[in-house]
Amino acid sequence: MKRLSEERIKVLFEKLAKYIGPNIKLLIERPDGLYCFREQKDRVYYISENILKLANTIQSENLVSAGTCFGKFTKTGKFRLHITALNYLAPYAQCKLWLKPAAEQQFLYGNNVSKAGLGRISENCEKYQGVLVYSMSDLPLGFGVAAKSTAECKLADPLAAICFHQADIGEYIRSEEDLL
Amino acid sequence: MDVVSQILEKSAQEAEKYKPITVEKHLELEIDLGTLLAVDTNEFDTNLLKRNADDYFLKLTRDNTQLLINQLWELPTEKVDEAIMVRLPTPKTLLPRMKPVPRPRPLTKWQKFANEKGIQKKKKSKLSWDEQLQKWIPMYGFKRAKADSTKNWVLEVPQNVDPYEDQFAKKTVAKSENVAKNELQRLRNIAKAKKVKVPRAGVTNPEVSSAKDLQAAVTVAKASTASLGKFQDNLPKEKKAKGVAPITPGVSRKRKLPPASGEHEKKENLNIVDSILNKRPKLDIEKAISKQIQHTSENSSSSSKGIGQRLQSREKQNRSKLAKKPKSGNGIRKGGKKGAGGRKRR
Numbered sequence: 220m221k222r223l224s225e226e227r228i229k230v231l232f233e234k235l236a237k238y239i240g241p242n243i244k245l246l247i248e249r250p251d252g253l254y255c256f257r258e259q260k261d262r263v264y265y266i267s268e269n270i271l272k273l274a275n276t277i278q279s280e281n282l283v284s285a286g287t288c289f290g291k292f293t294k295t296g297k298f299r300l301h302i303t304a305l306n307y308l309a310p311y312a313q314c315k316l317w318l319k320p321a322a323e324q325q326f327l328y329g330n331n332v333s334k335a336g337l338g339r340i341s342e343n344c345e346k347y348q349g350v351l352v353y354s355m356s357d358l359p360l361g362f363g364v365a366a367k368s369t370a371e372c373k374l375a376d377p378l379a380a381i382c383f384h385q386a387d388i389g390e391y392i393r394s395e396e397d398l399l
Numbered sequence: 400m401d402v403v404s405q406i407l408e409k410s411a412q413e414a415e416k417y418k419p420i421t422v423e424k425h426l427e428l429e430i431d432l433g434t435l436l437a438v439d440t441n442e443f444d445t446n447l448l449k450r451n452a453d454d455y456f457l458k459l460t461r462d463n464t465q466l467l468i469n470q471l472w473e474l475p476t477e478k479v480d481e482a483i484m485v486r487l488p489t490p491k492t493l494l495p496r497m498k499p500v501p502r503p504r505p506l507t508k509w510q511k512f513a514n515e516k517g518i519q520k521k522k523k524s525k526l527s528w529d530e531q532l533q534k535w536i537p538m539y540g541f542k543r544a545k546a547d548s549t550k551n552w553v554l555e556v557p558q559n560v561d562p563y564e565d566q567f568a569k570k571t572v573a574k575s576e577n578v579a580k581n582e583l584q585r586l587r588n589i590a591k592a593k594k595v596k597v598p599r600a601g602v603t604n605p606e607v608s609s610a611k612d613l614q615a616a617v618t619v620a621k622a623s624t625a626s627l628g629k630f631q632d633n634l635p636k637e638k639k640a641k642g643v644a645p646i647t648p649g650v651s652r653k654r655k656l657p658p659a660s661g662e663h664e665k666k667e668n669l670n671i672v673d674s675i676l677n678k679r680p681k682l683d684i685e686k687a688i689s690k691q692i693q694h695t696s697e698n699s700s701s702s703s704k705g706i707g708q709r710l711q712s713r714e715k716q717n718r719s720k721l722a723k724k725p726k727s728g729n730g731i732r733k734g735g736k737k738g739a740g741g742r743k744r745r
Contacts, residue, residue, distance in 0.1 A: 222659070228668065232675050241676055247668050253661040256668075268661045343693075346685055368686075370693035 220257040220264070220274055220285065227292060231256065231263060234290075234298045235308075238349035238362060242311035259284075262291045262399075263298070265307060284399050301398060302361060302386040305351075309359040312351035314344040316363075316382055323354055327389035332363065332382040334375045344369040350382050361387030420469060422462040430470050433490025437467045505592035508584070599646070615640040622647045 223231065235243050246254065246265070253268040259282060266274065266286025274285035287307065290300040300308075318326055322336025338355050346368045352360045363382040367375055375381065390398065429438040439459070447455045474485045506514065513519075526535045529546065536546045554566040590597045608616075618640040622628035627649035644650045659667075 222664070225671070228671055229675065232668075232672055236672075236675055241672075243672050243676075244669060247665055247672065253665065255661065255664055346689060368689035368693075370689050370696060373696065374692075 220259050220266075220271065220279065220282065223256055223258045223263065226296075227258070227298075228256065230292070230296065230298045231289070234300060234349075237364075238300075238308050238313065238351065239311040240313045242313070245311060246307060256289070257286070258292075263289045265289050265304075288399065300362065300386060302388055302390045303398060305359055305361065305386070305388065308362065309351055313341075314348050314350045314365065315341045315353055316344075316350045316365075317353045317355055317357075318360065320355060323360065326352060326360060326384065327387050329384055329387065329389065329393070331366070331380040331384050333377065334372065334379050334381050335377040337372065337381050340369055340372060340381070342369055346371070349385075352382065352387070359388075361385070361389075418461065418465075420465060422465050424462075424466070428463060428466055430467060431491045432467075432470060432474070433488050434492050434494070435467065435487070436492055437463050439463050507588040508591070611640070614638065615643045618643055619647050622649060 232243055235246075239246075254265060255268065255271065257264050257266055257271060257274075259279060262284075264284070264286040270286055274282060287303055288301055289304040289307075290298055292298055316332065316337065317339040318332065319336050319338045322332060322338075325336060326332055332352065344350065344365050346365055348365050349362060350365045351362050354360055361384070363385045366380045366383050372381055424439075424441060426441050429440065430436070444455070471485055474488075476483050476485055478484070523538065525538050527538065528534075529536045529550070531550055532546060534546070537543050554570070556562055556564075556566060587597065621631045624631065
């Protein structure tokens with residue numbers, strides 16, 4: 220496990236800031252101990268210092284995963300969030316979107332959210348901001364990117380995409396081997 | 400009679416000296432005549448073994464050899480130069496080889512690629528019919544060269560090239576370059592097979608080199624100034640080549656960031672977060688418009704009268720606000736410069 224370079228950590232935080240804004244600080248400064256981001260085979264892991272010390276005893280080529288995988292860096296240097304980061308992003312989400320029960324399955328199969336499936340959306344959501352997607356019973360289902368701002372949503376026609384799909388919990392089954 | 404008995408006695412004495420050629424065995428021997436090998440699977444006689452082991456083994460070996468030779472005599476014999484010969488059958492026993500099995504020859508880069516793509520080699524005939532010369536021409540060799548020279552006695556000058564350029568010279572250069580390239584690839588294949596590290600060749604020829612090579616060349620060239628490329632401007636969206644650190648001046652390869660204490664790292668990370676969050680927001684027109692729409696819709700919901708008019712008037716306002724702010728000194732001549740005032744007089 221190695222530390223992220225300054226460029227990479229900037230890319231990572233910029234991505235996280237789209238979803239949770241200033242709440243990134245809460246991920247770094249935690250009352251229950253030190254937590255940090257580490258890189259292993261282009262994947263970024265959020266890991267507590269205690270576990271990190273144990274993980275460092277294992278050779279990097281033998282280590283499959285340690286802590287929580289937040290996502291990976293693509294070959295072009297962009298950062299892509301994985302669904303495994305959902306548990307950390309959901310409590311701090313800035314912009315939320317609730318799905319009607321009928322649209323849940325559509326989203327969980329990897330499709331975008333259309334206006335018809337939109338149950339509720341938080342106010343002042345900007346265009347292309349990161350959005351956390353919930354079911355009507357407040358269960359986090361995944362995240363996406365707002366295709367339209369909240370104000371535009373009201374005027375949009377029912378088939379227009381409201382939120383572009385990024386990751387959903389269906390991936391735990393659909394792409395089990397790609398997650399790690 | 401006396402003579403007969405004498406002879407019989409003598410032969411009996413001689414027979415006593417030799418042991419009988421018939422040997423009784425509890426289990427038959429496994430005999431492989433091709434390698435002249437006999438394997439005795441019978442148990443040892445423990446009594447005899449204890450009494451005199453050497454003698455016992457000698458006897459046993461003789462008996463088994465006798466059996467092997469009996470088998471040999473059963474094969475068809477032939478006489479060559481007054482010696483009796485036997486042709487041994489093919490051996491049944493597999494002997495382990497002395498030297499290790501040779502490794503398969505490592506594939507060249509092309510062979511590997513062809514295997515992956517499923518490209519198969521096509522057999523070409525050595526001779527081909529030439530319509531122009533009305534002759535069979537070989538694929539290579541002096542006859543081919545001769546045929547080529549007789550055939551291509553004139554060459555067309557392409558439209559977009561210098562008309563005074565020697566097309567024949569160009570062709571020979573191209574040919575020799577191709578040969579050199581093949582040779583280089585052959586050597587590279589050998590080096591790869593023997594796992595020898597080859598130094599990078601750098602940028603060879605702009606016509607041959609790939610975009611990646613050119614990117615590497617640009618990155619290295621930029622760093623090759625007296626100030627190690629500190630004052631070189633970047634093109635928009637320019638990317639730096641990867642893996643050129645060993646040949647780029649002034650670059651030390653960073654493998655891993657040095658270990659830092661958790662607290663220190665946390666502080667660094669918080670600084671980065673602050674710098675990201677405190678970025679001055681760009682003027683996002685989309686965002687501004689969407690905010691505007693939201694604002695108007697809120698207003699309209701409170702008083703539903705005259706929406707259209709209000710929107711229009713707002714847009715007008717917006718446009719006037721969005722226009723460029725007039726800057727000082729536009730349209731007026733700046734003073735201060737000596738002799739700049741007034742019109743030019745002749």
